Amino acid sequence: MLKMEGVQKIYRTDLVQTHALRSLSLEVEEGEFVAVTGPSGSGKTTFLNIAGLLETFDGGRYTLDGKDVSGLSDRERSKIRNVKIGFIFQSFNLIPDLNVYDNVDVPLRYRGLGGGDRDKRIKDALERVGLASRLKHLPSQLSGGQQQRVAIARALAGSPRILFADEPTGNLDSLMAREVMNMLEEINVQGTTIVMVTHDPELARRMHRNIHIMDGQASDFDHGSDSRSDAPVDRIAPRIVASV
Amino acid sequence: MEIRPILSALSRNKTGAFLIAAQIALTFAITINAAYVIRDRLATAARPSGVDDEDRVVAVRFAMTSSQNIDALQQRDVATLRGVPGVESVAITNQIPFGGGGWSGGFAVGNTRESPNVNAGMVFDNGDVLKTLGVKVIEGRYFTPDEIMVIDPDTSRDTPPVVLVTRELAKAMFPSGESVLGKTIYLGNTPDAPAVRIIGVIGLMETPWASVSAKHLYSVVFPQRLLQTENQYLLRLKPGALEQTKQAVLAALAKNDPDRVAGRDGLASIAKMRAKRYRGEHAVAGLLIAVTVFLLIVTASGIVGMASLWVNLRRKQIGVRRALGATRGDIVRYFVTENLLITGTGVVAGVIAAQLLNAALVRQMTLPQLPWPGLAFGVVALIVLGVGSVLGPAVRASRLSPALATRSV
Ligand SMILES: Nc1ncnc2c1ncn2[C@@H]1O[C@H](COP(=O)(O)OP(=O)(O)O)[C@@H](O)[C@H]1O
Ligand SMILES: [Mg+2]
Numbered sequence: 001m002l003k004m005e006g007v008q009k010i011y012r013t014d015l016v017q018t019h020a021l022r023s024l025s026l027e028v029e030e031g032e033f034v035a036v037t038g039p040s041g042s043g044k045t046t047f048l049n050i051a052g053l054l055e056t057f058d059g060g061r062y063t064l065d066g067k068d069v070s071g072l073s074d075r076e077r078s079k080i081r082n083v084k085i086g087f088i089f090q091s092f093n094l095i096p097d098l099n100v101y102d103n104v105d106v107p108l109r110y111r112g113l114g115g116g117d118r119d120k121r122i123k124d125a126l127e128r129v130g131l132a133s134r135l136k137h138l139p140s141q142l143s144g145g146q147q148q149r150v151a152i153a154r155a156l157a158g159s160p161r162i163l164f165a166d167e168p169t170g171n172l173d174s175l176m177a178r179e180v181m182n183m184l185e186e187i188n189v190q191g192t193t194i195v196m197v198t199h200d201p202e203l204a205r206r207m208h209r210n211i212h213i214m215d216g217q218a219s220d221f222d223h224g225s226d227s228r229s230d231a232p233v234d235r236i237a238p239r240i241v242a243s244v
Numbered sequence: 245m246e247i248r249p250i251l252s253a254l255s256r257n258k259t260g261a262f263l264i265a266a267q268i269a270l271t272f273a274i275t276i277n278a279a280y281v282i283r284d285r286l287a288t289a290a291r292p293s294g295v296d297d298e299d300r301v302v303a304v305r306f307a308m309t310s311s312q313n314i315d316a317l318q319q320r321d322v323a324t325l326r327g328v329p330g331v332e333s334v335a336i337t338n339q340i341p342f343g344g345g346g347w348s349g350g351f352a353v354g355n356t357r358e359s360p361n362v363n364a365g366m367v368f369d370n371g372d373v374l375k376t377l378g379v380k381v382i383e384g385r386y387f388t389p390d391e392i393m394v395i396d397p398d399t400s401r402d403t404p405p406v407v408l409v410t411r412e413l414a415k416a417m418f419p420s421g422e423s424v425l426g427k428t429i430y431l432g433n434t435p436d437a438p439a440v441r442i443i444g445v446i447g448l449m450e451t452p453w454a455s456v457s458a459k460h461l462y463s464v465v466f467p468q469r470l471l472q473t474e475n476q477y478l479l480r481l482k483p484g485a486l487e488q489t490k491q492a493v494l495a496a497l498a499k500n501d502p503d504r505v506a507g508r509d510g511l512a513s514i515a516k517m518r519a520k521r522y523r524g525e526h527a528v529a530g531l532l533i534a535v536t537v538f539l540l541i542v543t544a545s546g547i548v549g550m551a552s553l554w555v556n557l558r559r560k561q562i563g564v565r566r567a568l569g570a571t572r573g574d575i576v577r578y579f580v581t582e583n584l585l586i587t588g589t590g591v592v593a594g595v596i597a598a599q600l601l602n603a604a605l606v607r608q609m610t611l612p613q614l615p616w617p618g619l620a621f622g623v624v625a626l627i628v629l630g631v632g633s634v635l636g637p638a639v640r641a642s643r644l645s646p647a648l649a650t651r652s653v
Contacts (some may be wrong), residue, residue, distance in 0.1 A: 019418065027467075032274065045369075045650050045651070048650065049647045049650055052567070053646075054566075054567055054645070054646040054647045054649065055645065055646075055647045056649065074571070074572060075571050075572075075573075078566070078569050078571040078572075078574075078646075079569065079571075080570020081567060081568065081569045081646070082568065082570075083569070087567050087568065089564075089649060089650060090650075091652065093560065093564045093567075093649055095561050095564065096251065096254070096561075097252070097253035097256045097257070098249055098253060099252070100248045102252065105249065105570040106249075106565065106568055107569050109246050109249075110565075110568065110569040110570050110571075110574055111569065154568070158569075166650050
């Protein structure tokens with residue numbers, strides 16, 4: 001589904017060069033739910049931006065859904081983001097001036113879908129996240145958890161092949177965070193590949209597999225088949241760090 | 245494409261949108277009327293005078309001293325001026341196009357009180373005036389040499405029996421369109437008014453005052469040389485000969501009569517007198533052009549400023565839209581569409597405001613009503629201005645990185 005080999009990313013400003021990714025290699029199979037962990041500043045968001053085609057990279061190879069994406073034009077990248085990828089952001093990133101319905105509609109309009117098709121997709125997606133009754137609400141009239149569920153609906157409405165989530169529960173209290181995580185797991189069970197960045201070891205523990213990024217390089221950590229069991233958090237977290 | 249969501253987003257940012265729309269409406273109302281006045285004034289200033297080459301026809305005006313024999317001096321002057329190199333023809337007249345002052349009188353088709361009087365310029369032609377001006381007889385004939393009368397106003401009240409009229413005057417006096425050749429007209433509508441017969445019609449010939457009304461082309465040409473002390477000679481020069489001829493002409497005239505007082509302008513071309521006559525029109529047009537350009541710049545800056553502000557306020561949102569699949573073109577389109585909605589609203593309000601302002605202007609000044617093609621042009625021009633102004637900020641917005649969606653700003 002997603003394969004990076006020796007991917008590098010260097011941020012250049014006038015004074016400094018930051019090697020945000022040194023030589024990142026990793027693979028995500030179709031249907032997986034992968035957590036990307038690592039300390040702050042280690043390059044998790046950079047990885048997610050490159051994986052989600054939000055940013056270009058400086059070296060290495062990256063194939064997404066069987067396609068080498070390094071040479072694509074901005075337009076082609078936009079199209080892939082629009083059709084194949086769904087994004088969920090830490091700060092929800094709903095458009096404040098648009099109501100729930102119109103927010104979910106945004107990517108569908110860029111796709112040029114017909115009105116009837118869009119309407120059905122919007123309502124189905126909002127149904128799935130349990131917000132079918134809030135179509136006319138503005139984001140400011142919703143709780144954080146509800147806003148994130150609208151964002152999930154927006155990501156799902158386009159039936160993406162893969163979902164990228166950057167700290168999706170980072171701005172939520174634990175109750176709402178659990179709600180959102182349950183939803184993502186359900187979506188994954190229904191077949192959508194999910195790559196989630198988190199620095200929360202408890203969340204990471206629930207995933208099939210953890211990819212730990214440290215200093216712009218990744219190391220894999222497989223929880224095995226029983227990874228969703230209630231293994232104590234403090235046993236896992238040190239192991240992740242230790243494995244680097 | 246996405247008008248409804250743009251509208252609903254706009255409805256939550258009403259103040260800025262309203263201000264820009266109001267500014268556009270005001271700009272439209274003022275500039276469209278200003279443009280119309282400008283066009284009106286420039287059209288007046290560009291009216292043809294009938295003089296075929298205004299740079300080559302020059303006038304000398306002066307007052308003679310009364311001790312001289314005016315008849316002899318006029319003939320001597322004409323002979324001398326014809327000898328000046330660069331001079332092609334010389335005429336003696338009482339008034340010249342754009343000259344400012346001159347003779348006019350009321351002309352009527354009958355000599356009874358009921359006959360309407362039409363005011364027209366009275367041009368005295370010594371037999372050389374039309375040739376010197378380059379004005380052609382378009383119907384009938386010109387004067388024969390023996391029709392030219394020499395009239396001393398101190399001793400004679402004679403009027404020549406035949407005249408030429410301008411085409412415009414002929415139309416005004418005989419609106420039915422029949423030929424005016426052979427018709428008699430009267431210098432006034434009283435029983436004792438002198439009668440003159442029309443023997444020819446000439447084309448355009450500007451009057452000295454070049455008024456704004458249609459009357460500026462009404463003239464009657466009399467075959468006469470008037471022996472008065474205030475004199476005007478008309479000269480037709482070879483192309484480009486004005487500068488070199490000037491001194492020679494003035495020197496020749498001074499030699500013939502050292503006591504004569506040359507007019508303030510000395511030697512002035514018709515072109516120069518035209519410019520002087522229409523200075524007011526050009527000043528008004530210039531001022532209004534400056535106001536119009538200023539307003540347009542202010543409006544364009546307002547749009548650029550507002551659009552830039554909105555782009556900055558929506559950086560995150562633009563990044564999110566890009567992340568969700570908007571192409572750069574989609575982002576440009578978004579801002580252009582938004583601007584079109586605002587500009588369109590402003591222009592519609594502007595069309596209404598323009599009509600109201602125009603109605604007021606029509607009452608105040610002699611202006612015809614705004615023509616619809618002009619309004620349509622104004623609408624298109626302002627929309628182009630709006631789109632042109634928003635394009636810069638819109639393109640800048642489209643260059644924002646989709647990564648803004650994940651990087652907090
Ligand atoms: N646009 C940028 N310009 C310069 N440096 C950047 C930029 N984005 C991220 N970085 C740097 O790259 C490194 C990795 O950042 P990031 O991927 O955001 O880390 P994480 O998400 O793991 O906290 C950090 O040192 C960060 O300062
Ligand atoms: Mg991050």
